[in-house]
Amino acid sequence: MLFSVMQLLGGMILSLGWIPQIARILKTKSVADLSLKSYLLMLLGIALMEAYAVNLTLTGAGLAFLITNTLSLCVVSAVIVLILRYAGWNKR
Template sequence: MVFALFQLVGGIILAFGWIPQIAQILKTKSVRDLNPKTFRLLFIGIGLMEVYAVRLATQGVGYAFLVTNSLSLLLMLFILVLIFRYRNTKEK
């Protein structure tokens, strides 16, 4: 039980660690210094872990992993959408 709590708290910290990056993109409407390849690879990696998380959850374990990984996947997808939305925006 304690380890599940560690995973849940750690996963939430990792997932919400992307919020400052999202806020910066939304504030500046600039992704000039972000490499889309990095975020695509992160998305693929998190997506593969999501498959594993779903498998664990169907076996009755790993719900904390599924929740926090799903949150990370959604936030990474949001960052990718922002990168593609703002990548051709001219800097003022």
């Protein structure tokens, strides 16, 4: 139980750590210094871990991992959408 709580708290902190980056992108409307390739690789890694988390949850373990990994997947996806949006915006 303790390790599940630690996983949940740690995962939430890691996932919510992307919020300042998203806020900065929205404020400045600039993604010039961000690497789309890096974020796509992170998304791929998180997606693979998501499949593992689903498998763990289906076997009766890993719910905290699934929750925090899903949150990370959503947040990194949001950054990618913003990179695509504002990279195109800057080219016009």
